[in-house]
Amino acid sequence: MYDIAVIGAGPAGASAAIFAAKAGKKTVVIDSDKGVTKRAWFENYYGILEIDGPTLVERGIEQLKKFGAEYVRDEAVNARAVDGGIEIETAGGSTYRAKHVILATGFSVEIGEKLGVKTKDGTEPRVKTIYDVDAAGRTNIPGVWAAGTAAGVSVHGVITAGDGAKVAINVISELNGSRYVDHDVKK
Secondary structure, eight states: OEEEEEEOOSHHHHHHHHHHHHTTOOEEEEEOSOOGGGGOEESSSTTOSOEEHHHHHHHHHHHHHHTTOEEEESOEEEEEEETTEEEEEETTSOEEEEEEEEEOOTTOOHHHHHHTOOEEEOOSTTOOEEEOOOTTSBOSSTTEEEOGGGGTOOSOHHHHHHHHHHHHHHHHHHHHTSOOOOOOOOO
């Protein structure tokens, strides 16, 4: 059983996985490789002069792997609550179980709806439906969280990345039983 499963490896999902794995949580990222970030161009992303979407996604995946997250290129097609967590089934026939799941599914809420996650109308242009989450990123289903565009934040990559990090910090804090802080220090 994983501590945290992240569905989606765009800026929100990759950021969540980076923080989770760096915190020592057993983390898996399930990514269909169909996200809209791959069609983007960034000149407004803090710390990066310019980068294309495919390169940004590739670097995010490299970074989450660096910290020990498992990356699975497959589509999550079903999910259900099981004793002690959530079980995710993929199109490739694999099954993953985790205590917590972070839905970083961009414009799609289909997998969350299969879990019974409440949704509401989207607030961003072209984003029809989003997960109904609290300020921490919790959904109505215990152990299921959402981050990024799917959780109603602005579609801008730097904002969704920050939201993924925020939600991961909240999940890690819940798992630890106390507030988790991750500050890198120059060596």
